[in-house]
Amino acid sequence: MSTGTVPKPIAGTSSFLDDRLGAGNFLKRNLRKVFPDHWSFLLGEIALYSFIILLLTGTFLTFFFKPSMGHVVYEGSYEPLKDVTMSEAYASSLHISFDVRGGLLMRQMHHWAALLFVAGMMVHALRVFFTGAYRKPRELNWLIGVGLLTLALLEGLTGYSLPDDLLSGAGLRITEGVAISLPLVGTWITFFLFGGEYPGEDVISRFYSLHILLIPGILLALISAHMVLMWVQKHTQMPGKGRTNTNVVGAPFYPAFMAKAGAYFMFTFGVIALLGTFAQINPIWLFGPYTPADISAGSQPDFYMGFLEGSLRLMPAWEINVLGFTLPLSVLIPALVPMGIIMTGLALYPFIEQWVTGDRSEHHVAERPRNNPHRTSIGMSAITFYGVLWLLGANDEISSFFHVSLNWTTYVGRVLVFVGPLVAYIVTYRICLGLQRADAAVIGHGVESGVIKRLPHGEYIEVHVPPNEAIEAHVRGKTPVPMIAGTDADSDGIPPKGMRGPLGKLRAKMSKAYGGEKIALDDGHGHGDEHGEHAEVGPGKDDKSLTH
Amino acid sequence: MTDTNHDIEQPDGRVPRRVIGTPSPATGTSLLGTDEHHAEGVADVPGVIPQNEQTARKGERVAALCFTVTFLAAVAFVVSYVAFQVGDVETTQVSTLALGGSLTLALLALAAGIVVWVRMVMPKYNLVQERHPMASGPEAREYVAETFLQGAAESGITKRPLLRRTLLLAAAPLGVLPLVLLRDLGPRYSDFPSKLRHTVWGEKTKDGKNRRLVVEGTGAPIRAADFNSPGGILSVVPEGYEHDLNALAKATLILIKFRPEEIKSGTNKNWTHDGIVAYSKICTHVGCPAALYEQTTHHILCPCHQSTFDAADGAKVIFGPAARPLPQLPIAVDNEGYLVATADFAVPPGPSFWERGDAEAEVRENGGHA
Numbered sequence: 081m082s083t084g085t086v087p088k089p090i091a092g093t094s095s096f097l098d099d100r101l102g103a104g105n106f107l108k109r110n111l112r113k114v115f116p117d118h119w120s121f122l123l124g125e126i127a128l129y130s131f132i133i134l135l136l137t138g139t140f141l142t143f144f145f146k147p148s149m150g151h152v153v154y155e156g157s158y159e160p161l162k163d164v165t166m167s168e169a170y171a172s173s174l175h176i177s178f179d180v181r182g183g184l185l186m187r188q189m190h191h192w193a194a195l196l197f198v199a200g201m202m203v204h205a206l207r208v209f210f211t212g213a214y215r216k217p218r219e220l221n222w223l224i225g226v227g228l229l230t231l232a233l234l235e236g237l238t239g240y241s242l243p244d245d246l247l248s249g250a251g252l253r254i255t256e257g258v259a260i261s262l263p264l265v266g267t268w269i270t271f272f273l274f275g276g277e278y279p280g281e282d283v284i285s286r287f288y289s290l291h292i293l294l295i296p297g298i299l300l301a302l303i304s305a306h307m308v309l310m311w312v313q314k315h316t317q318m319p320g321k322g323r324t325n326t327n328v329v330g331a332p333f334y335p336a337f338m339a340k341a342g343a344y345f346m347f348t349f350g351v352i353a354l355l356g357t358f359a360q361i362n363p364i365w366l367f368g369p370y371t372p373a374d375i376s377a378g379s380q381p382d383f384y385m386g387f388l389e390g391s392l393r394l395m396p397a398w399e400i401n402v403l404g405f406t407l408p409l410s411v412l413i414p415a416l417v418p419m420g421i422i423m424t425g426l427a428l429y430p431f432i433e434q435w436v437t438g439d440r441s442e443h444h445v446a447e448r449p450r451n452n453p454h455r456t457s458i459g460m461s462a463i464t465f466y467g468v469l470w471l472l473g474a475n476d477e478i479s480s481f482f483h484v485s486l487n488w489t490t491y492v493g494r495v496l497v498f499v500g501p502l503v504a505y506i507v508t509y510r511i512c513l514g515l516q517r518a519d520a521a522v523i524g525h526g527v528e529s530g531v532i533k534r535l536p537h538g539e540y541i542e543v544h545v546p547p548n549e550a551i552e553a554h555v556r557g558k559t560p561v562p563m564i565a566g567t568d569a570d571s572d573g574i575p576p577k578g579m580r581g582p583l584g585k586l587r588a589k590m591s592k593a594y595g596g597e598k599i600a601l602d603d604g605h606g607h608g609d610e611h612g613e614h615a616e617v618g619p620g621k622d623d624k625s626l627t628h
Numbered sequence: 629m630t631d632t633n634h635d636i637e638q639p640d641g642r643v644p645r646r647v648i649g650t651p652s653p654a655t656g657t658s659l660l661g662t663d664e665h666h667a668e669g670v671a672d673v674p675g676v677i678p679q680n681e682q683t684a685r686k687g688e689r690v691a692a693l694c695f696t697v698t699f700l701a702a703v704a705f706v707v708s709y710v711a712f713q714v715g716d717v718e719t720t721q722v723s724t725l726a727l728g729g730s731l732t733l734a735l736l737a738l739a740a741g742i743v744v745w746v747r748m749v750m751p752k753y754n755l756v757q758e759r760h761p762m763a764s765g766p767e768a769r770e771y772v773a774e775t776f777l778q779g780a781a782e783s784g785i786t787k788r789p790l791l792r793r794t795l796l797l798a799a800a801p802l803g804v805l806p807l808v809l810l811r812d813l814g815p816r817y818s819d820f821p822s823k824l825r826h827t828v829w830g831e832k833t834k835d836g837k838n839r840r841l842v843v844e845g846t847g848a849p850i851r852a853a854d855f856n857s858p859g860g861i862l863s864v865v866p867e868g869y870e871h872d873l874n875a876l877a878k879a880t881l882i883l884i885k886f887r888p889e890e891i892k893s894g895t896n897k898n899w900t901h902d903g904i905v906a907y908s909k910i911c912t913h914v915g916c917p918a919a920l921y922e923q924t925t926h927h928i929l930c931p932c933h934q935s936t937f938d939a940a941d942g943a944k945v946i947f948g949p950a951a952r953p954l955p956q957l958p959i960a961v962d963n964e965g966y967l968v969a970t971a972d973f974a975v976p977p978g979p980s981f982w983e984r985g986d987a988e989a990e991v992r993e994n995g996g997h998a
Contacts (some may be wrong), residue, residue, distance in 0.1 A: 114755045114756070151871075157714075157716055158716070158717070159716065165871060178715065178716065178717075178720050179714060180714070181709055181712075181713070181714050182709065183714075184714075184723075185724045185727050185728045189728075250932065253915045253916055254914045254916065256915060257914025257915040257916075257978075257979040258914060260979055260981045261914075261980060261981065261982075262982070264982055266982050267820045267981050268820065270820075270981075272810075275815065276814070276874075277823055277824075277874045277878075278874070279874065279877060286813075314759055322754075322756065325759070326758060327756050327757060327758055327759055328759055329755070329756050329757075330754075331753035332753060335750060336750055336751075336753055339742055339750070340746050342742055343738075343739045343740075343742035343746065344739070346738045347735075347739040349735045349739075353728055353731045354732045354736070356728055357729055357732055358725075358728070371873060372873055372876050372877035373844055373863060374844075375916055375917045377919075377920060377931040379931060379932060392913075392932075392933050392949060393949065394949075396949065397935075397945055397948065397949050397950055398951065399951035401985060401986035404985040405983065405984075405985060406981065406982060406983075406984040406986070407982075408980035410951050411949070411979070414949070442762065444759055476931070476934065486934060487947055490934070490947075
């Protein structure tokens with residue numbers, strides 16, 4: 081290439097390293113590694129960069145924070161709390177906020193970065209789910225992702241318990257109330273966690289080592305594994321012109337992707353700095369030190385715990401006493417079941433889908449959500465289920481803001497948590513089919529040009545033009561959802577092997593419902609031409625046999 | 629009627645509006661003639677579409693401006709650190725605004741500069757690379773399988789069971805060691821549930837008297853005659869344990885004054901004094917302080933999960949996830965007229981736990997005594 085020679089200092093260092101590491105071979109293969117481009121591929125990066133910012137700001141905070149529940153009399157510079165007895169943890173959190181320059185900024189950035197970290201993971205997971213990017217060969221990376229999300233919730237919980245203010249203590253108390261409700265081991269777990277009775281003097285230092293060492297260590301290892309797998313398996317790409325299951329089209333790692341990633345890191349960092357500067361978060365000095373005797377109304381956890389809070393609020397007062405033992409279902413069910421459904425459902429989905437579709441092939445082209453309507457509907461139901469619980473976690477705020485009865489928000493929530501997902505499923509399914517039909521219309525009829533033409537015999541028509549080739553390629557990237565071939569019974573009425581028995585029959589039935597082409601792209605073609613009556617195409621007027 | 633066969637002139641914009649998820653129409657097509665001036669130093673490689681020199685030059689200037697802003701903002705950060713001290717709410721606010729504002733500007737300007745650099749100076753890329761199946765192929769698999777078996781045979785682990793079994797024997801207790809070490813995370817005693825059944829209200833004071841109720845915060849004992857306006861409410865803690873969080877987590881009370889006729893049968897009247905009733909403030913759901921009281925309805929409400937209790941009727945649950953009433957504390961007055969606890973709660977206060985059992989039923993059977 082005619083791009084000159086490598087400058088001496090760089091060449092010198094590179095040879096030094098290559099002589100010792102053989103890095104040249106790796107770089108030769110990877111410097112120009114191609115990364116596909118799509119805005120939705122950037123969502124996970126928000127989480128990644130937030131994690132780095134969490135490590136940076138968190139390290140700063142550890143220089144000043146004292147994870148001790150020992151009592152001290154506050155002598156710092158925040159006047160309203162002067163001479164108040166409090167834990168050393170709370171006193172040092174106040175010290176960071178008011179007596180360390182940039183301390184409040186770092187605290188607020190740390191908290192905002194934590195929110196963005198979890199939010200980034202959530203939307204990233206949704207993107208991966210709805211585009212089917214978890215399919216073979218990426219199931220392992222998906223599982224790592226589910227693990228990361230779970231750990232992130234735990235990391236958040238241990239983190240916001242540390243300052244030992246009244247709000248964080250309320251969270252800790254609820255954690256204790258949930259832990260102690262566990263059958264058989266509840267009291268043991270609680271006494272071991274708190275080193276005795278609640279609150280004891282141990283829990284903050286224990287949470288501290290979990291929060292700054294153990295969990296972030298595991299997170300770091302899993303995030304690295306997540307990145308390495310992504311690198312090795314190469315990123316999925318959206319369907320489009322020239323993109324196939326056996327290639328990857330996009331920009332090279334060096335220099336374009338590297339520079340873009342750097343810019344994106346800076347954007348994330350900048351936005352977190354912006355939030356940390358201008359948007360107050362967790363003003364602990366207003367809450368006062370923790371005491372189990374007090375609480376402020378409207379206490380809320382961070383947003384990612386909201387769904388657990390909501391499910392606790394929604395639950396009717398069920399408690400069973402058998403043989404002298406107590407099973408507090410009104411705590412156990414809401415604390416374990418929704419989380420269990422969501423996390424287990426996420427973890428198992430790739431494998432259940434494989435079982436249902438019988439599809440064991442590799443997939444590297446992402447699916448548009450409309451093109452797998454059942455998956456998209458399941459995802460939307462899950463979002464609705466989560467969303468209802470999450471909203472109900474703030475039912476006191478809803479009640480006071482909209483002036484509705486608090487009890488009625490709960491009653492309505494109890495119904496919505498079951499009905500909402502069902503409605504979401506049906507609505508989403510219809511929308512997906514509608515969008516597929518619109519795609520079929522674009523391929524079959526072309527795109528409305530807006531030009532009205534009068535034919536010699538007086539009829540008016542709208543002229544349609546073929547779609548732009550990039551768009552056509554994108555739409556044509558659709559493939560039917562795989563299904564198990566030959567699930568039907570043979571002429572003697574005997575189903576094929578593996579499809580017998582109740583489970584086999586269920587599988588065959590699910591496969592038929594889940595898989596297959598609901599609306600073929602060519603369905604839009606030719607139909608309606610002979611009648612020549614209607615001047616519009618698209619969803620709405622197609623024949624009803626296409627809907628399910 | 630729709631028609632795709634009419635050859636008429638189309639304005640360029642006649643494509644569907646871009647939908648989220650569709651690639652930009654320009655991707656992959658070189659809009660620039662090959663004989664245009666390319667940015668300097670870009671080799672002619674397929675899939676690499678250079679910027680024209682004019683755009684690149686403009687991009688360079690904008691990016692340079694952004695990077696300069698970052699430099700200045702970073703300097704401003706250092707200056708602010710020195711210039712603005714902290715120490716109270718106002719000065720901390722100013723310092724945070726100055727530090728955070730300059731940091732934000734520095735980071736966002738740097739980000740913007742790099743983006744301009746990528747979009748206006750670097751070429752557009754449409755590179756294509758092959759993907760290969762993830763599986764490593766039959767030869768490699770076979771080789772690995774053979775080598776694995778061969779290595780296992782060489783090591784002797786397959787044909788020497790004594791070696792194998794003693795190794796397993798050795799590993800098992802080693803794996804358990806960390807668990808053993810964790811034993812002292814919990815207290816030495818193992819009779820945890822009994823701790824949950826008692827509060828300091830059951831203990832007499834050093835001089836053998838019943839423990840007084842004192843107001844949370846001030847620590848003042850409560851003279852029954854002074855707490856005399858119906859509808860009044862106090863948050864109460866045990867005397868001598870005002871700052872003991874472990875004690876407070878079980879023993880904090882909510883004290884309510886009723887007109888005697890307001891008290892219903894659910895409340896044990898023997899445990900009240902002159903219309904004054906004491907309930908545990910610790911919610912029986914997950915332990916938040918049930919701190920809100922509505923005077924007109926006598927409802928006690930826990931702000932965490934909205935369990936609602938009827939204070940006039942034995943604090944029975946009337947709404948929310950709590951399954952049990954707030955336990956009532958037997959109170960009386962001492963010879964100086966101050967409110968005291970005459971005994972501990974009859975049932976364990978606070979959230980339910982496995983070993984708790986139906987303590988309320990036991991109390992009913994024993995005629996009101998634990």
